Amino acid sequence: MSASDTLAAASSPDPDAPVAPPRLRVAPSPTGDPHVGTAYMAMFDLAYARKHGGQFVLRIEDTDRARFVEGSEQQVYDTLAWLGLSHDEGPDVGGPYAPYRQSERLDTYQPYVDKLLAEGKAYYCWCSAERLKEMREKQQALKQPTGYDRLCYGKTEEERAALPGFSDKPVVRMLIPDDVELEWDDLIMGRTSAPRPDDQVILKADGFPTYHLAVVVDDHEMAITHVVRGQEWISSTPKHLLLYKWLEVPAPRFAHMPLLRDEKRAKISKRKNPAARLTWFQEQGYLPEALLNFLALQGYPPIVEADGTEREVFTFEEFTQRFEWAKVNKAGAVFNLDKLNWLNGHYIRELDAGDLASRLIPFLHAEGLVGSHPTLPELGRLKLVAEQVQTRITTLQDAVPLVRPFYVADDELEIADDARATLKDGAAEVLDAAIAALEPIDGGIGNPDGTGVEWLAPRIEAALREAIVDGLGIKPRLAFGPLRVAIAGQKISTPLFESMEILGKHSTMTRLRALRDQL
Numbered sequence: 001m002s003a004s005d006t007l008a009a010a011s012s013p014d015p016d017a018p019v020a021p022p023r024l025r026v027a028p029s030p031t032g033d034p035h036v037g038t039a040y041m042a043m044f045d046l047a048y049a050r051k052h053g054g055q056f057v058l059r060i061e062d063t064d065r066a067r068f069v070e071g072s073e074q075q076v077y078d079t080l081a082w083l084g085l086s087h088d089e090g091p092d093v094g095g096p097y098a099p100y101r102q103s104e105r106l107d108t109y110q111p112y113v114d115k116l117l118a119e120g121k122a123y124y125c126w127c128s129a130e131r132l133k134e135m136r137e138k139q140q141a142l143k144q145p146t147g148y149d150r151l152c153y154g155k156t157e158e159e160r161a162a163l164p165g166f167s168d169k170p171v172v173r174m175l176i177p178d179d180v181e182l183e184w185d186d187l188i189m190g191r192t193s194a195p196r197p198d199d200q201v202i203l204k205a206d207g208f209p210t211y212h213l214a215v216v217v218d219d220h221e222m223a224i225t226h227v228v229r230g231q232e233w234i235s236s237t238p239k240h241l242l243l244y245k246w247l248e249v250p251a252p253r254f255a256h257m258p259l260l261r262d263e264k265r266a267k268i269s270k271r272k273n274p275a276a277r278l279t280w281f282q283e284q285g286y287l288p289e290a291l292l293n294f295l296a297l298q299g300y301p302p303i304v305e306a307d308g309t310e311r312e313v314f315t316f317e318e319f320t321q322r323f324e325w326a327k328v329n330k331a332g333a334v335f336n337l338d339k340l341n342w343l344n345g346h347y348i349r350e351l352d353a354g355d356l357a358s359r360l361i362p363f364l365h366a367e368g369l370v371g372s373h374p375t376l377p378e379l380g381r382l383k384l385v386a387e388q389v390q391t392r393i394t395t396l397q398d399a400v401p402l403v404r405p406f407y408v409a410d411d412e413l414e415i416a417d418d419a420r421a422t423l424k425d426g427a428a429e430v431l432d433a434a435i436a437a438l439e440p441i442d443g444g445i446g447n448p449d450g451t452g453v454e455w456l457a458p459r460i461e462a463a464l465r466e467a468i469v470d471g472l473g474i475k476p477r478l479a480f481g482p483l484r485v486a487i488a489g490q491k492i493s494t495p496l497f498e499s500m501e502i503l504g505k506h507s508t509m510t511r512l513r514a515l516r517d518q519l
Helices: 003-009 036-051 072-083 105-116 129-141 157-161 211-221 230-245 278-284 288-297 316-321 335-352 354-366 376-389 396-406 427-436 457-472 483-490 496-503 507-517
Strands: 021-026 057-058 122-127 168-174 183-188 188-192 201-203 227-231 254-256
Touching: 003 168, 021 036, 021 227, 036 057, 036 072, 036 227, 036 254, 036 278, 036 288, 057 072, 072 278, 072 288, 105 122, 105 201, 105 211, 122 129, 122 157, 157 168, 157 507, 168 211, 168 230, 183 230, 183 254, 183 316, 201 211, 211 227, 211 230, 230 254, 254 396, 288 316, 288 335, 354 396, 376 396, 376 496, 396 483, 396 496, 427 457, 427 483, 427 507, 457 496, 496 507
Parallel strands: 021 057, 227 254
Antiparallel strands: 122 168, 168 201, 183 188
16 A cells, blocks of 8 residues: 555544554654653554554654754664653664655655746745844834745846845745645644744755655655644644645644643743653653653543542553543643652552562662672562662662662761761660660571571561660650661661661671761
């Protein structure tokens, strides 16, 4: 089936029930860290494609060479893979419509430009950047609409060269007709309109197409049936629909998504907000399933249960199964990290301890606490530690200070100033009592069948309560503060008795004595 046939077959009156398998794409530009909006659009693309047995395509739109950033394309692959938003076709996996990188498709666009020029629907423009800047400033001063004034239209290069503001490297512009269609049926917005566009540049002086031409040509040639993009592109849609009409190819269906907005309702920006960077979420230790859940809630309602209650926690599979364009919220939601933190904490608590331990390794490795491939004893200890931190962290990064005491040598454990400040006059007496109470407990590993182990949290707790709470008469909430400082070196730590069990008797006693010697 040709690209035109695929587009025509997929254009159904009911957008949620296409006649042919749909094809959707996400098309980021490699101009720096991927924007979180790339994942936002990709998950809606993928959900619709998977629900209806279609394909999800990744295309790299790298025609803006001035803003190209080396390594950015790889970040796109890495972050989408981290989120599980796997594409069926793309520069890294190939596909029937390759190449999927615009810079490798330059020969594709020229015939379309030539066709428009030959039919009088486009024209060369030789205006210099300085001349265009002066034109815009004059229009703004006179409070006129800004747009190209068609000085070059209808002129030969020689005629134009005789006028001021000439450049010998022309661009190609669309000739927008007076009766250009400004309305269309949007899958999300309904009947939508946009202001009349000016004569848009479609081919730059360097021979690279602009976004407006390239996106139309590529979407057509790759048989894209549905274009999902942010509402900031609404103003460009009449230009794109006009190009489809001029090129005599079927137009895809458009779905303009609500923007991701900050607390001031402005579009979330990488220049102003680190959370606009998709890599930031990975660096901070957010789980991919939590981020996908959060992004879905930015434009889609929670699940309504049979009893009428709303459920905000759902899997990507559940999102896919119930996806309908009509349910997308036109206004969107504020990008509230408090909600993401809540979701992330929930997902962390749902993890198996072994899974959590595995996910912590990159963060602990970055701090030099474990190797990139921990040994089996290290992994065994990490799983035990993960169980202790699981209810105390919001992100994986939060676990690092809590885990650190388990992976530093006893003589390298630092006592934080704020932790040391909590030690009262009776701290030495408490430590003496603890050391005496724990000394009789055997620290051996027990028998091969697992019996005979004495150094366990319940036994440790019982001995310490008897010695400190009962023996010294100190209230339980105050009794163990000096022990926490000695074991973890911090005010906030994992549960004390379980920590002592994991550390073992030797490390526990060494740390208690070390702090006692400092008092």
